[in-house]
Amino acid sequence: MAEKVRIGKTELYVNPIGLGTNAVGGHNIYPNLNEETGKDVVRTALENGINFLDTAFIYGPERSEELIGEVIKERGRRDEVVIATKGAHKFVDGKIVFDNSPAFLKDSVEGSLKRLQTDYIDLFYIHFPDENTPKDEAVGALKELKDQGKIRAIGVSNFSIEQMKEGNKDGYIEVLQSEYNLFKREAESDLLPYSAENGISFIPYFPLAAGLLGGRYTKDTTFNDGRAKNPMFQGETFERNLEKVELVREIAEAKGAEVAHVVLAWYLTQNAIDVLIPGAKRPEQVQNNLKTLNVNLTDEEVVKISRIFQA
Template identity: 80%
Template sequence: MAEQTQIGKSDLYVNPIGLGTNAVGGHNIYPNLSEETGKDVVRTALAHGINFLDTAFIYGPERSEELVGDVLKEEKMRKETVIATKGAHKFVGGDVVFDNSPAFLKQAVDGSLKRLQTDYIDLFYIHFPDEDTPKAEAVGALKELKDQGKIRAIGVSNFSIDQLKEANQDGYVDVLQSEYNLFKREAEKEILPFTKEHNISFIPYFPLAAGLLGGKYNKKTTFDDGRAKNPLFQGEAFERNLEKVDELREIANEKGAEIAHVVLAWYLTRDAIDVLIPGAKKPEQVVKNLKTLDVELTNEDVEKISRIFQP
């Protein structure tokens, strides 16, 4: 098993490669998902030493948490596993709104506990900020739940730097999860320095930029999903981005590694990043993700990659 790493200032210790489970029961995100395959993805992760699972109410909705809970119960591995989940989405009529009010967050945690079939959640995130609730008040509600033993660590997700500062005014925030990858490095300006200074762990999502940093696309590749509207995948920008990925390919070839593993290894060299949560739709992808830990980047490699993707 990989050496365990501490998540920020929390008392959570995990394999640096976790598993994002939005493709486990996330029927509202990916069409035609097999739930049995999703459960196999989780089983494979546990069997290969991955002990950090990241889910959320909105994946499904609710179904991802239920399937993760089912597998942990079947495998009798709840105590060995660190579960992260998120809440804030609320359905009002046919609309989804965000609610960070203390009453709603407490209700969200109770709902997640039930679906996950557990009496505590290791890391609970406010998934998105709302427009009304003072952030310190929302985090204060989670601190109450932490004191009650319902959660072990407090996270916020998709918070701006100002929202993060407000949320952390009492020093209660353990983790920030936000979008960050080699093409989208805005977090380096203020957010990463702040998280490092306050010993808040930063967990990036979309680390492979919708597959672009996986090295599997070329100039003739076309997309008929959300990527077709993503600026990274359009016209000349797409061609320039592919050229950058080709430079990564050289580094990967030297190391006998895949491009994706080199990219993920680079993130783990960032001061505030303790753990990554790449997703997987198939069990074999879980095993592949773990190969990241075999990639050794020199200081020169790290600087070269940083230069290639200079914002």
């Protein structure tokens, strides 16, 4: 069983490998999802010592939260699970807009509580910034909910450094979730240092860069989803990216590990990163993600991996 780590300055203690659940009921993200398989993914995580589940209103929409709520209800022991969810998406005339107004965020938390069948949420994020709400007001609304015991920790997601500074005027932000991986390292210039300085835990999403850092693709792999139009997966750039992944494979093979496990282990060596939330569509992927915890990187290997992706 993995030793639990504390998420930043929160009172939340988790396995460093969590579970991202956008493939649990996320019918608007992945076609042909089987909900029973999704519930099995969550059960497998909980049975194998993963106690941190990351979901959101927009996964489904709503369905991911509902399915997670069902699994936790059948299992009992709510206090053993740390649930993170997110809100900001609002449907207006069939279109999605972002709303960070205090009233909407409070309503979002109430909706999530019902779907998750719980009376508190461990970590609630503002999923995306809107254009109008002062960010300290939005975060202040979450502080009120925290004081009422409806949420235990305050998070924001997809905030720029300016929005972070505005939102954190009173020091209430505890977690930032943002895109970060070895191919997309912009966060190293501002968001990661800011998080480290302010005791904010940084949770990266897309840590495996849509599978590119998983070590399973070759230059002949073709894609028929969003990756087909992603420049990282095209032409010479794709081939160069694969060459970098092959250099990580050398390190992985020397350790008897997979590329993905070495990449995930690398993130856990970075300042401000306490926990990762790789996703899974099948129960066996959950168990595979946990192998990351068996990988120990030397300081030299950490530097070497960083250099591979700076070139």
